[in-house]
Amino acid sequence: MSFFYAMKSLSIKFYLFLFLYINYSCAQENTSKLNTIKKSYPNVVNNDTIHKAYFASGCFWCVEVIYESLKGVIEVNSGYSGGFTKNPTYQLVNTETTGHAETIEVIYNPKIISFSQLVNVYFGSQNIEQINGQGPDNGSQYRSIIFFQNEEQKTIANNKIIYLEEEFSLNVAAELYPFQRFWIGEDYHQDFKKNNMNNIYIIKVSNPRFKKFSNSFEHLINNK
Helix, strand or coil, X not given: CHHHHHHHHHHHHHHHHHHHHHHHHHHHHHHHHHHHHHCCCCCCECCCCCEEEEEEECCHHHHHHHHHCECCEEEEEEEEECCCCCCCCHHHHCCCCCCCEEEEXXXXXXXXXXXXXXXHHHHHCCCCCCCCEECCEECHHHCEEEEECCHHHXXXXXXXXXXXXXXXXXXXXXXXXXXXXXXXXXXXXXXXXXXXXXXXXXXXXXXXXXHHHHHHCHHHXXXX
């Protein structure tokens, strides 16, 4: 009887060790990935599999969820860029005195999705001709900006603007800015739609904008 009890005790200890080892390994892997994503890189090319891009296109609540849905996008952060004041806040940016616009930082794998495709999504998910705003959101803090970090990005974005203006006779409102610095927004702005599904703005503005975008870019959307 004691023999079987000892064997049972050993089995329990073995499975407990296995369980703890697997969870520790997963935790280490997730922590390593998170630390990699959160590092601040001075250039657009961080390594072979992580690049960054920056876009302003109206309310960042809407734009964030659009880019989060794309294949190859690792993370999207909401914040501010394009202005001249340090440490901007949501309240200050809304006064239109900081020069900043609501901006998203897209962290992506260029082997899966290219900067050119991100620019296509940018124009395909907004009112291209609307100046200083998108939809019901108006003001310089909601203006459209593509922030380029090198000449290649500048050329890609500029060629797309020329194409839209010449082929479709559109007056493109988006501006091209050299990227300077991204200031991450307050915690409650991050993953806003995911955390506020019943918010009236999400229901009335963000969801219709996402649906319109998704109808044209189904091939780029991550359906997992």
